[in-house]
Amino acid sequence: MAACIAESSLCTLDQQTADLILQLQLEDAEVYFSSTKGKGREGEVSDEMLAFELQRQEIENMSLFRTDNRMARSMGSAVVSDGELLSDAWFLDDIAARDREIAHQLDRGIETSDAELLRGSTIILDDETLEKLRLLYVSGFDDSPSDDDDRDFQSVAGDQPESSTWAASRSGKLSTASRRCEACRETVKFVDIARLPCQHEYCRKCLAMLFEASMTDESLFPPRCCRQPISVSSVRLFLDLEVVQEFARKTTEFQTPNRTYCYSPTCSAFIHPRNINGEMACCDDCGLQTCTTCKAEGHNGDCPNDTALQQVLETAREMGWQRCHSCWSLVELEHGCNHMTCRCGAQFCYVCGQPWKNCACEQWNEHRLYARANQIIDRQQERRVAAQIPGLPAANDYEGHAIEDPLPEPPGITDQQPAGPGQPQEPHDDVVPEEVTQPINEAIGVADTPQTARERLLARTMQNLRENHEWDLINARSVPIFLKDTFLSAVGVTYRPAIDADEIDCE
Template identity: 45%
Template structure:
């Protein structure tokens, strides 16, 4: 319904209600109303309130339209004002230089803040569609002929090609959400300022911001490592959620937080209320004082020893755990390199605890890399990666040959040759996601040809049984099954682990910017959630993560 029709309906309802209210006989005592009269008065108040909202909306839309029409002129005037301010500063610097004071150089880069999202034409277009559209404006309308046009719309004939092109322009704009994979109207899609300019729908974006308030591993909300500022996406979030996030942001941005020691209060105490000399903090809610060092009630002298904390520190020292210097959490590392990314966002060395890449400690220990290599080899009985790729198939032999032989890769070849009958199926790659085409983004994935081909030694051909089924390429479990003795199986597995170890030793420092799609039931190594259909695997370090973790946690 258009705005004029809605205003007309509201006006008719208001007139009818006022006419009914004027027909009251008024036989009751003055100042008292019957139930019907009270209900009618409340109804008139609601209709008048709705009429006021419509008038205010109409006025706001008029202001917005005027600003949009004069946007080029306003931008030009703003540039002229900025140029005049720069010229004035330059002239003042020349005058001060003649007096022997500090000078201002025009070549000095100006101090610029974060770009205002309201200077983005796309944001303005979406805001106009959200706040200035009516229920029948979901489609991009073509300009209609007005009374000032010289042509007559009824006498103009158009070709079928022109009509088809016009209908194509009338189709709604859509965007693709990288979180849920759905296509939504363009004004319900927010483009975040990450390097790939990904898009999120309202529901997924609100869920991300809501989870970040309770899960510190998701705070601040980010995509591909880039933070998503609230002012960029505020118009796409519910007002209550935006206010809660804005109020909670200073608290969650503080690494070593202090809370009121009273469990009935437990309010966060900002750093501005902490005395740096006495380390005593005052609760802004209940005015009780808390020691900022031991988080106990304020006291004089040294902090008393916390027996539970001392026991935890003793266990951490015995197990060689490391402690984050920012949030004071303990971290245990079992596999992988010594690069630790804490939940608070601080990255440090697991050996000494210093900020990452500021110490001379080794970046990885062989024992942990070997443990990670064993984990990679043993977690998937059907690996599909270049690290230890399945055997490649040779040309098909004539149908007269009914036997098939195979040989595992030798030291001087990078593949296994197979002879079989009939047509040989090609080596399958990772299947594309049916509901998530974003998985196959070319800028996030590289071809297998870019990955180095690593070989591994193999036992003699006499130790391998012939392959009778070539419907799928040989995998680790099938290769181990063909070997006749447990000792031979152990030798192949050991060679594969050594191969993975050498790869991790050279490529353990990973930015997780290239992923592959892996079909099947797998567990995310970050949130430990089990996905029943597929998972993503980093092409470099072979970390497996769900879509939420690879986008918003890593």
């Protein structure tokens, strides 16, 4: 019997020839087993027979693999050629299922909000997604694409007609062989790049780091770029199964108000609301019970007076701290306005603690606003220093996206006043409105003296903060905070993120 042909050799042959070779080798194996039947002792297997048995199993597995591969390629070609029809059918099925669910809710007397009426789970199979699926699961990716790739794929599709949309997408395929990741600035294959809602593109590694960081630091949840949330369904193709499953668990945890964690220091796992009965929560990991009121070990009867908690709350009242109305975290505001956005997502007033836009409190404290303006100016100076370091990528060398927004010139504050027609330019001091300079002078304790360049910049920044209600002038639009921190620390530059993991951000 001839030796089993290698799978790599079969790949170089046409489909019919490879199938014929496998079929002949299987027939040879069957002839051998028929000729040796009944010649040996019962229960004994010779080395020769064992070798033929292993060879037959290998040939059968290879034949099954080739059959499955043809089926997968056929399904992939059907998705490509009928992508628009499949999307339309999926969309109609999703609408019908959602209408039926809403009808059942109305029959049971459950009110349905407008958001639920508009919510859908349909995944649109756009041309870019179809191209990536084809390269990953149908034709494979070739670093040096040629016309042969189109011919190979068309041979798989057979005589099926090709949609005009797909034909148009194939015409520009050669220009999508590689892309640049917005985070790490590396050039990677087109199929390894995910396009986010803000149109920035991330590689698989940086996208996974972004999702993992959002699961360990609640201030970064949900993962976002340019302040636009990134849904896991839109980038599922680029994330590992473990990351997706852990993200689903963390989503439930972060969206639960007044959470309960296992009281055991060796466990401290989040307890799902389904495991809470009254004021008793049972941990899935260790089986211990935790009181949902005092967050200590489960007990019978009324919850005892938690003296330690009362002391902390008394200290908070003395220091003027505020408490989130959703997760009950304590907050200390150091700078910025009184509009608080908690790490859990709740928004409230720092003065009275009520949900935001439900009170008549002042929107900011002048001294905190002054501190915030200083922080913005210092951070901009650090970015300028980082931009001057040799070897760092330019902030705007990718499709015109700038990392730092320029500080706009507010009305009424200018560095120079143009002279009238025919009048010469004369040197003069910068003009700053009195209502802007007065709080600065009071805060820094200086008299009405000629202002320095920093004081003029402080005046402009504070006026912008008032007009735009804590407009984040320095938040980068493309690179996520955790990557910027690592990037700048590597060159010796300290970066102060706009969202601090240990604080509650005032936005």
